Amino acid sequence: MDAERITEKLNILADAAKYDVSCASSGSKRKNENKGLGNASNGICHTYTEDGRCVSLLKILLTNHCIFDCAYCVSRKSNDIRRAAFTVQEVVDLTINFYRRNYIEGLFLSSGIFKDADFTMERLVRVAKKLRTEHKFNGYIHLKSIPGASDELMREAGLYADRLSVNLEMPTEEGLKLLAPDKDRQEMIKPMGFLKSEIIQRTEENKLFKKAPMFAPAGQSTQVIVGATAETDQQVLYTAASFYKGYNLKRVYYSGYVPVLADKRLPGLNTAVPMVRENRLYQADWLMRFYGFKVNEIVNHQQPLLDLDIDPKLSWALRNMQVFPLDVNKADLHLILRVPGIGLQSAQKMVSARKFGKLNWEHLKKMGVAVNRARYFIVCNSNDFERRDLTGSRIKQFILAESQSKYLKNSSTQLNLF
CATH class of the missing domain: 3.20.20.70 (Aldolase class I)
Structure with a gap:
């Protein structure tokens, strides 16, 4: 050869x-220079x-x-x-x-x-x-x-x-x-x-x-x-x-x-x-x-393009606020899966764990739930974090502001490393 x-x-x-x-x-x-490995x-x-x-x-x-x-x-x-x-x-x-x-x-x-x-x-x-x-x-x-x-x-x-x-x-x-x-x-x-x-x-x-x-x-x-x-x-x-x-x-x-x-x-x-x-x-x-x-729940003739500002699950939730808040100690798995901030594994853990007692925010955090998002859409065995008095547009503003704040904080941390 x-x-x-x-x-x-x-x-x-x-x-x-x-x-x-x-x-x-x-x-x-990536090139191997100066006699490095790999x-x-x-x-x-x-x-x-x-x-x-x-x-x-x-x-x-x-x-x-x-x-x-x-x-x-x-x-x-x-x-x-x-x-x-x-x-x-x-x-x-x-x-x-x-x-x-x-x-x-x-x-x-x-x-x-x-x-x-x-x-x-x-x-x-x-x-x-x-x-x-x-x-x-x-x-x-x-x-x-x-x-x-x-x-x-x-x-x-x-x-x-x-x-x-x-x-x-x-x-x-x-x-x-x-x-x-x-x-x-x-x-x-x-x-x-x-x-x-x-x-x-x-x-x-x-x-x-x-x-x-x-x-x-x-x-x-x-x-x-x-x-x-x-x-x-x-x-x-x-x-x-x-x-x-x-x-x-x-x-x-x-x-x-x-x-x-x-x-x-x-x-x-x-x-x-x-x-x-x-x-x-x-x-x-x-x-x-x-x-x-x-598909028609994610995009439709009235909204044929995905929202580039927020993910499609959050977009669906904000358009369907009548579904919320969900009580995670009672709601079916297929509804819990529709809550922003709750992933597949977290939802399955929640449904299994609630058989043994009422779930609160600390439980949800340990199960991997992003409570900063989920708190706008669910209730549990605690009143902390709950924000049920907001419209969909206000929730979107809060979540985008929190995301921007996290991004700026992470950027600042990375700059301080140098």
Whole structure:
């Protein structure tokens, strides 16, 4: 392996991969200087498992050559950039070498389209197959499925990859037609349906036969780009909800549009989507998946955009003050979960603990409740902290003021450290 050429390829293809957020990653370029310990190379990113562990992944494209000319993509065929492509063996060798040096625990591999879907997907599958069968690699592998690839290749990919994902890219079919007219929405959706069926079938087989092979045990996910077209948060979240329900997705990732290219089809060419909008979408997604909220409770035709000043749970609570105050010693779990400042684990602890006695504010603090928020919406076995005489707008002002005060205090503390 020509080390200098491989390093050049790695720089190009790791940089091109950074726009795909569907492994919940953040890049790292920390260099080892002055004979220090460790070296975070280009292409190493981090993701988090369901139990909270941080996992380092080699995140690269197989190639940034592409037959498509999508307006939003830095790798589009009309863009004048340096092009590169790894061979299958080069990706395998990089993964093994990085793993042995304890830089990574797994691989996130995507790709531009060489000449057609099957040609590209076959190479992605070969990388995973070589790692699993020739090197007995048991680390995490996430493969980007190529829309239009055959069912046979998708089935083989599921036997070697932990997770598979197909990017929807645009939240709506109209947006895709505008910015990527060469792509077919149905070709993106078809492999999702195939993977759903295969995952269900293989899960049933695993229940019956202990030695049945695993199939994409970490499930499938997708990514949508937000802000490249004019869809509202309501449209984005309805799309996410429908795919969660219809295709049993593990995650939908939201990628705020980054204006890397000029194109007359794109709105606001010099305006990146505010990071806070991306964060609010993730918070709303969390509410749908774990807190029992429906899309029309978070956003609706009258309010199609998420409030950027406050999180969506607080926004819902302020619009529904008639529900409050809740008595946490009597209220059902599904209502307690709707209280700002009370998380999933805290709510479950509260419901379990109140069987043994009345809960007061000290109990709630110990259970992890953010009483500075929750006090506006609940009552317990104490009158301290309660603020039930305020309107929703006044509560919002108080909470924003408290947040600003905390931010200034923390900033001051950090400055004093220097």
